Amino acid sequence: MERIHxxxxxxxxxxxxxxxxxxxxxxxxxxxxxDFLNLMxxxxxxxxxxxxxxxxxxxxxxxxxxxxxxxxxxxLVEPGDKVVVCINGVFGGxxxxxxxxxxxxxxxxxxxxxxxxSPAALEQTLADHDDVAIVAFVHxxxxxxxxxxxxxxxxxxxxxxxxxxxxxxxxLAGVELRVDDWMLxxxxxxxxxxxxxxxxxxxxxxxxxxxxxxxxxxxxxxxxFCDINLLMSYYESGEKTRAYHHTAPVxxxxxxxxxxxxxxxxxxxxxxxxxxxxxxxxxxxLEAAGLEMVVDPQFRLPPLTLVRIPDGVDDxxxxxxxxxxxxIELGGGLGKFAxxxxxxxxxxxxxxxxxxxxxxxxxxxxxxxxxG
Ligand code: PLP
Numbered sequence: 001m002e003r004i005h006x007x008x009x010x011x012x013x014x015x016x017x018x019x020x021x022x023x024x025x026x027x028x029x030x031x032x033x034x035d036f037l038n039l040m041x042x043x044x045x046x047x048x049x050x051x052x053x054x055x056x057x058x059x060x061x062x063x064x065x066x067x068x069x070x071x072x073x074x075x076l077v078e079p080g081d082k083v084v085v086c087i088n089g090v091f092g093g094x095x096x097x098x099x100x101x102x103x104x105x106x107x108x109x110x111x112x113x114x115x116x117x118s119p120a121a122l123e124q125t126l127a128d129h130d131d132v133a134i135v136a137f138v139h140x141x142x143x144x145x146x147x148x149x150x151x152x153x154x155x156x157x158x159x160x161x162x163x164x165x166x167x168x169x170x171x172l173a174g175v176e177l178r179v180d181d182w183m184l185x186x187x188x189x190x191x192x193x194x195x196x197x198x199x200x201x202x203x204x205x206x207x208x209x210x211x212x213x214x215x216x217x218x219x220x221x222x223x224x225f226c227d228i229n230l231l232m233s234y235y236e237s238g239e240k241t242r243a244y245h246h247t248a249p250v251x252x253x254x255x256x257x258x259x260x261x262x263x264x265x266x267x268x269x270x271x272x273x274x275x276x277x278x279x280x281x282x283x284x285x286l287e288a289a290g291l292e293m294v295v296d297p298q299f300r301l302p303p304l305t306l307v308r309i310p311d312g313v314d315d316x317x318x319x320x321x322x323x324x325x326x327x328i329e330l331g332g333g334l335g336k337f338a339x340x341x342x343x344x345x346x347x348x349x350x351x352x353x354x355x356x357x358x359x360x361x362x363x364x365x366x367x368x369x370x371x372g
Pocket of ligand 1: 011012064065066067069091138140141142143167169170190200
């Protein structure tokens with residue numbers, strides 16, 4: 001295949017720094033090579049910083065963010081468990097689907113698209129159902145560009161004795177996230193968003209309480225591949241001999257180790273502030289050009305912005321011409337926002353004022369061109 005360069009301003013993947021691509025192309029070594037096992041330990045340590053957790057079971061799953069979602073629920077949920085799934089977009093809906101397939105008794109708590117999960121509505125739902133085992137929500141809804149208040153949601157869930165599962169696919173390393181302080185029992189993410197790494201990996205962290213629930217299960221975890229009891233024998237460091245579970249994507253782990261090193265070098269605080277500043281700049285520029293943001297300012301997710309498609313502008317023509325003529329990828333709307341909004345990602349390497357200028361200028365120019 002011919003070498004293609006794109007500027008990636010969609011919902012992920014985002015552009016990947018050269019040093020991460022160089023790490024990816026290092027010679028492959030065995031997945032049980034002692035040097036590789038040491039690297040996995042290093043990745044786990046770096047990931048703990050990124051998630052802001054001391055959870056020993058913090059590692060990188062071999063598979064995309066969806067494997068993180070599947071692994072969280074298939075381990076934690078036993079058939080018949082009552083799970084409150086907070087839904088304010090596509091990915092909350094996917095969580096419900098995953099839980100239903102496992103045989104959970106799902107209580108859906110729906111919020112309007114473009115608004116966050118309501119802590120008050122969660123409080124009411126948990127008051128109405130006294131036997132809920134798990135509360136699940138999406139911290140950063142990539143389909144709507146909305147950030148929910150993970151701390152408030154978890155506080156309420158914990159006060160009702162529930163375990164908390166948080167989808168942090170588009171929040172990890174892009175917005176404030178504190179797994180331990182906020183009492184999140186399972187948090188999972190994806191490599192291709194604010195970490196600015198290649199796609200196909202899912203960082204995940206399990207609290208002691210979550211691991212305890214898995215250990216107390218009456219039934220076997222339905223998925224062999226995602227069963228953390230089996231995965232632990234491969235990922236957990238310490239005195240024990242590490243056992244083969246599956247052939248890890250060794251080179252991708254080289255890449256994420258470098259991506260995580262870059263996060264630590266920059267520091268989380270600086271990285272969160274950089275994502276926020278880039279997004280503020282984007283809003284200002286687009287609004288100055290007469291474009292309208294979909295989400296109210298207080299609920300916006302800095303790494304991903306939804307912009308309303310102006311009347312009379314052909315969505316497909318704008319995105320198609322940007323891609324074909326300018327090598328720029330812009331995200332289309334998803335679910336209820338399909339054809340109504342664009343999704344602009346400023347994630348990882350692309351979360352800078354310069355890159356915000358670049359995509360805002362290109363979009364405004366293309367809108368004018370497609371209006372004829
Ligand atoms: N959850 C959220 C919030 C996402 O944005 C995505 C992907 O965009 C996923 C889950 C699924 O991740 P993946 O596509 O890497 O499987």
